[in-house]
Amino acid sequence: MSTSRVRKEINEALLAFVDRQRPGLLAISPDLSPLVTALDELLSGGKRLRPLFCYWGWRGAGGGADPGIATAAASLELLQASALIHDDVMDSSDTRRGRPSVHRRFEAMHRENDWPGAAGRFGEGTAILLGDLCLAWSGEMFESSGLDADRLGAARTVYELMRTEVMCGQYLDMLEGTRGPGSVETALRVVEYKSAKYTIERPLHLGAALAGATPEVPVALSGYGLPLGIAFQLRDDVLGVFGDPAETGKPAGDDLREGKRTVLVALTAERADRVQAAALERRLGDPRLDRAGVDALRQIIEETGGLAACEAMIERYTAEAAAALESAPIAPDARAALADLAVAATARLS
Amino acid sequence: MSTSRVRKEINEALLAFVDRQRPGLLAISPDLSPLVTALDELLSGGKRLRPLFCYWGWRGAGGGADPGIATAAASLELLQASALIHDDVMDSSDTRRGRPSVHRRFEAMHRENDWPGAAGRFGEGTAILLGDLCLAWSGEMFESSGLDADRLGAARTVYELMRTEVMCGQYLDMLEGTRGPGSVETALRVVEYKSAKYTIERPLHLGAALAGATPEVPVALSGYGLPLGIAFQLRDDVLGVFGDPAETGKPAGDDLREGKRTVLVALTAERADRVQAAALERRLGDPRLDRAGVDALRQIIEETGGLAACEAMIERYTAEAAAALESAPIAPDARAALADLAVAATARLS
Numbered sequence: 290m291s292t293s294r295v296r297k298e299i300n301e302a303l304l305a306f307v308d309r310q311r312p313g314l315l316a317i318s319p320d321l322s323p324l325v326t327a328l329d330e331l332l333s334g335g336k337r338l339r340p341l342f343c344y345w346g347w348r349g350a351g352g353g354a355d356p357g358i359a360t361a362a363a364s365l366e367l368l369q370a371s372a373l374i375h376d377d378v379m380d381s382s383d384t385r386r387g388r389p390s391v392h393r394r395f396e397a398m399h400r401e402n403d404w405p406g407a408a409g410r411f412g413e414g415t416a417i418l419l420g421d422l423c424l425a426w427s428g429e430m431f432e433s434s435g436l437d438a439d440r441l442g443a444a445r446t447v448y449e450l451m452r453t454e455v456m457c458g459q460y461l462d463m464l465e466g467t468r469g470p471g472s473v474e475t476a477l478r479v480v481e482y483k484s485a486k487y488t489i490e491r492p493l494h495l496g497a498a499l500a501g502a503t504p505e506v507p508v509a510l511s512g513y514g515l516p517l518g519i520a521f522q523l524r525d526d527v528l529g530v531f532g533d534p535a536e537t538g539k540p541a542g543d544d545l546r547e548g549k550r551t552v553l554v555a556l557t558a559e560r561a562d563r564v565q566a567a568a569l570e571r572r573l574g575d576p577r578l579d580r581a582g583v584d585a586l587r588q589i590i591e592e593t594g595g596l597a598a599c600e601a602m603i604e605r606y607t608a609e610a611a612a613a614l615e616s617a618p619i620a621p622d623a624r625a626a627l628a629d630l631a632v633a634a635t636a637r638l639s
Numbered sequence: 640m641s642t643s644r645v646r647k648e649i650n651e652a653l654l655a656f657v658d659r660q661r662p663g664l665l666a667i668s669p670d671l672s673p674l675v676t677a678l679d680e681l682l683s684g685g686k687r688l689r690p691l692f693c694y695w696g697w698r699g700a701g702g703g704a705d706p707g708i709a710t711a712a713a714s715l716e717l718l719q720a721s722a723l724i725h726d727d728v729m730d731s732s733d734t735r736r737g738r739p740s741v742h743r744r745f746e747a748m749h750r751e752n753d754w755p756g757a758a759g760r761f762g763e764g765t766a767i768l769l770g771d772l773c774l775a776w777s778g779e780m781f782e783s784s785g786l787d788a789d790r791l792g793a794a795r796t797v798y799e800l801m802r803t804e805v806m807c808g809q810y811l812d813m814l815e816g817t818r819g820p821g822s823v824e825t826a827l828r829v830v831e832y833k834s835a836k837y838t839i840e841r842p843l844h845l846g847a848a849l850a851g852a853t854p855e856v857p858v859a860l861s862g863y864g865l866p867l868g869i870a871f872q873l874r875d876d877v878l879g880v881f882g883d884p885a886e887t888g889k890p891a892g893d894d895l896r897e898g899k900r901t902v903l904v905a906l907t908a909e910r911a912d913r914v915q916a917a918a919l920e921r922r923l924g925d926p927r928l929d930r931a932g933v934d935a936l937r938q939i940i941e942e943t944g945g946l947a948a949c950e951a952m953i954e955r956y957t958a959e960a961a962a963a964l965e966s967a968p969i970a971p972d973a974r975a976a977l978a979d980l981a982v983a984a985t986a987r988l989s
Contacts (some may be wrong), residue, residue: 317807380766404817414729418810425802452775457667460768467754
């Protein structure tokens, strides 16, 4: 089965799950309808990377044509929706996937209805609750796959570990932001938990566990997934600074305004002279950073060689992943699909 | 087994679960230690109502002396911790169980360390993540009980329903707050989902499902749990206005400052004359409400007869619950314990 065909099945499973929830919510109250609409719209975007890695982990470990795997894999998209909705509250982000973030959307609803009370607080409160609902539903959807109970039990342990890791990784990420210029090493530790394990390694393990993999399979998948996950996040860091807003779905320079202590920033700080370092520290995290300010930071990141160093790291980690994939004891169609996904996950957008 | 003995087992199960999580977190990073400490402190308070109702639902349906039930039941306390942590962010509450709320605690940590960036946002971000972690862990703890897999499957459906109901109920509660004076009827609908089902009915059903109850048992438990759950929330509303801060763990008048559209407020509005109604609308939800303002509102709530009407409703619903309990087809020791819990859940604090 091709990755585009798998993506279609994942989308169908996701739609079917939300459709099954809708009547229950509307039976509680028709006032809940905007929550489902907001979720529908958020879920209409996204590349489905985590479900795809889960699916190919399953196939790699010998999993066959069971429709349950699309449901189990797609549940990761609800977990991701929860993380995105809460992340946007935490970062006060205005946009997500090219549209207003959930909290901004409900803030606008409050304002348009001219309701009493604080619109901003209503928006954030709703986003916290909708994120909670997505987190609860991700577990519910995972359990609803109908896959073999023993394998679900083994996979549940992976799922639980993954959730704890990503939440801890996000806290460490936030903590990093309070610490001023950090080292490449500490930035990489955050990437490992917040992103590499969560986006690639654990979804692969989840699929493998669902397929009843022998122990050497997840080990081999880690050899591919961890370096690829780091490369994926580094690419995301680069796109966060240099990407086209039409493709990233976020305004240009948002990461800089938020003062994210990315590996890219750490690589730049390591290479900056005194003047560049001072400018970097002064502008990074300034919420009023304008176009000229963004351009100035971009220039520093390029001129110091920070960008080139980051691109070299992406290349190195991607090559490491590709080499591990070569020798992984997995089914050939999964190997081919994972090689393609590695390219998709780390590509410069056109 | 006595309720105090059950409470002890529930506390032990809760401590054991958090202790099992601790090394995993510290292995990710020692920086995560404050998260566990904050959770430990939050969990040291609370009356364990939801786990107790779950336990006695189990016993009522014929469940025996299996240590797994304490673990499954105690997981509800982590779900409640998640709801409290997120609630306090949504309401900007300073205190919880007599101590600083989680977001205030981490805001203070940020300030004490003189970190760069906004302390308030750091506190709220951490609280969102810790609440997410508690929500994920509640499911994980529930699954870890070791109880029979088929019964866990049936109980999981109850658990999932309960989570969706409480999150939807909280959204409806927030929405109610945007609507000015509401009717007693709409306020009661919010109470049903946000509180009556979540605190009492569903925990009873959960325990009964874990014990493999026949269908008439949950029906009978609803006859007791739903009216008792409403009475419980109405008592909470009264305590939120008239309670002693030393016993409620919240500053006097916090509910009034937040402008909560409780049943008590709706009963008062129904009975208010023009002058009283105007004063109620002017002061309710005023975040700067001082002691004199709180006293003025208390006086209106008493003088209109709103308080007396609320007390009468509490009595009526409690009596309805007691009558249903009399004829419920459950084990005698569970009937006795649930009768005691009904008193505890609706008592005026001394």
